[in-house]
Structure formats: structure tokens, C-alpha cells
Amino acid sequence: AQSVSQHNHHVILSEAASLELGCNYSYGGTVNLFWYVQYPGQHLQLLLKYFSGDPLVKGIKGFEAEFIKSKFSFNLRKPSVQWSDTAEYFCAVYGNKLVFGAGTILRVKS
Amino acid sequence: DGGITQSPKYLFRKEGQNVTLSCEQNLNHDAMYWYRQDPGQGLRLIYYSQIVNDFQKGDIAEGYSVSREKKESFPLTVTSAQKNPTAFYLCATKQGLNDYGYTFGSGTRLTVV
Numbered sequence: 001a002q003s004v005s006q007h008n009h010h011v012i013l014s015e016a017a018s019l020e021l022g023c024n025y026s027y028g029g030t031v032n033l034f035w036y037v038q039y040p041g042q043h044l045q046l047l048l049k050y051f052s053g054d055p056l057v058k059g060i061k062g063f064e065a066e067f068i069k070s071k072f073s074f075n076l077r078k079p080s081v082q083w084s085d086t087a088e089y090f091c092a093v094y095g096n097k098l099v100f101g102a103g104t105i106l107r108v109k110s
Numbered sequence: 111d112g113g114i115t116q117s118p119k120y121l122f123r124k125e126g127q128n129v130t131l132s133c134e135q136n137l138n139h140d141a142m143y144w145y146r147q148d149p150g151q152g153l154r155l156i157y158y159s160q161i162v163n164d165f166q167k168g169d170i171a172e173g174y175s176v177s178r179e180k181k182e183s184f185p186l187t188v189t190s191a192q193k194n195p196t197a198f199y200l201c202a203t204k205q206g207l208n209d210y211g212y213t214f215g216s217g218t219r220l221t222v223v
Contacts, residue, residue, distance in 0.1 A: 009150060044200065044214040090152055097168070098143070098212060100153040 002027045004093050006101035013081050014109050021076040021104050023091030032094040033074040035065055038103075039087045047089070050074065061085070083110040113137065114215035116201050121220045123195075131186045131218045133201035139213070141204040142184035146170065146197045147217070153200060159184055188220060195222045 007022035025031065035047040048059025055067040065076045074091060086108045091101040115134045123129045133142065141160045145153040155168030159178040173192025178184050188195045201215040 004152075006152075043216050046211070049211075092153075097155060097158070099155070100145075102150055102152040 002093060002095045002097065002099045004091055004099050004101040006089075006091050006104050008104050009102065010105050010107070012107045012109065015083055016080045017108075019076070019078040019081045019085070019106070021089055021091075021106070023074045023076065023101060025072050025074070025091075025093040025099075027072075027093060027095035029095055033065070033067055034092040034094070034098075035059065035063070035074075035076050036090045036092060036100075037087050038090070044090070047076070081106075081108050083108045114201055114203060114213060116199075116215035116218050118218060119216065121218055123220065123222050125222055126190045128187055128189050129195075129220065131188065131199055131201075131220065133184045133186065133215060134182055135184075135201075135203050135213075136182065137203055137205070137213060138181070139203035139205045140181070142178065143202040143204070143212070144168075144174075144176065144184070144186045145200045145202060147200055148197050156186065156199075195220060 003026045005024045033050040036044045037047045038044050047063050048057050050057045050067045058064045063078050067074050088103045088105045090103045093099050117132045143158040144156040147153050154170050156174050157168050157176040159165035162178055162181050165176050165178050173189055175187045198217050198219050200217045202212045204212050
């Protein structure tokens with residue numbers, strides 16, 4: 001069975017701090033990996049995705065994620081967060097269906 | 111504008127009543143999905159449909175029903191058998207089997223009183 005685990009449910013950072021949100025998955029076959037973001041009161045939006053090739057993928061708004069196959073991980077990073085990054089972030093994995101993690105609420109203090 | 115329309119945005123129903131949530135898309139996408147979002151649990155798959163007149167149960171299908179009579183429409187009925195129906199419901203579409211780009215609607219918040 002597929003599952004996705006996000007390490008932290010709530011993260012609070014000051015502006016300009018670096019961000020890393022952990023995501024691990026379990027699935028026996030080939031996967032496609034996603035990070036989605038949901039800003040307060042808005043739709044889910046795709047932040048970035050990994051299908052194949054370079055395991056370091058860059059997304060919108062300065063976010064990037066690294067797929068480490070041996071660790072079944074796909075952590076999201078941003079070198080310097082802004083107040084506008086306050087949102088809920090979801091890791092998702094597509095093996096035979098799209099499965100989401102529980103989400104991480106990021107609050108950036110200005 | 112191409113997109114997904116979920117209606118209504120907010121819905122209140124009395125306990126024991128069935129209620130149907132609408133999801134309409136004009137993206138010409140083949141696959142449609144219903145997810146339920148609860149705080150601290152992420153999004154969980156209720157039902158999905160890859161083609162018209164066919165649908166499959168997701169991880170938490172109990173207490174829900176769907177139909178897919180038209181490509182554009184995938185309504186979700188929350189029945190009285192659903193023990194905890196108060197939640198945020200999201201509809202999503204995907205263009206085809208080999209496409210992994212999901213598009214999400216704006217959601218319906220259902221509150222059962």
C-alpha cells in the first residue's frame with residue numbers, strides 16, 4: 001500500500017530563515033512525486049514535481065526538492081522564506097494513485 | 111476560462127440527510143477525483159473515475175456515492191451512513207492515464223449540524 005509521511009505538522013520560522021520540510025513515502029514501484037501548496041483561502045497549487053531525470057527539481061517561488069530514492073524521501077527546501085510563504089504544504093506521491101501526506105502548516109513571522 | 115467548478119462553496123445540512131456536492135469541469139480531462147481534507151490528515155481519496163460510466167472506490171469510500179454519466183460532471187453524494195461528514199471536499203481532474211498533472215477545484219466546505 002502507498003503511504004506518505006510528512007515529518008512536521010506545524011513549522012514556525014522567521015523571515016529569511018531557511019526551510020526544509022521532510023517527506024517520506026512507501027511504495028514498491030516507480031513513483032512520481034509532488035509538492036502542493038495551499039495558501040489561506042485559496043486552491044491547492046502545484047509547487048513542483050518529479051517524474052524522472054535530475055533528482056533535484058526546482059519549482060515556483062524559489063522552492064526546490066530533492067528526490068533521494070534510497071531514502072524514499074522528497075524533501076522540500078527554500079533558502080530564505082518570506083512572510084508570503086505562510087501556507088499549508090502537502091507532499092504527494094503517485095504510484096498507482098495520488099496519495100497525500102497529512103500536510104505541514106508553515107507560519108512565517110515578519 | 112477552463113477549470114473546475116465546485117458548488118456550493120459552503121453547505122450546511124442536518125444530521126441524517128443526504129447531500130450532493132457538484133463538480134463540473136470544462137478541461138476535457140478524462141479522470142476525475144474526490145478528496146476529503148481534514149486538519150492534520152491531509153487529503154484522502156474518496157472515489158475516482160477514469161472514464162465515463164465507470165468509477166472506483168478510494169481509501170475512504172464508505173458513506174459516499176458517485177456517478178459519472180457525463181465526462182464533465184462527477185457529483186458526490188454524502189449519505190447519512192457517513193459517520194463524520196463535516197469536512198472540506200475537493201474535486202480534482204487529470205487529463206489522462208499517462209498525465210500526472212492534477213487540477214484542483216476550490217472546494218466545498220460541508221458542515222453537518
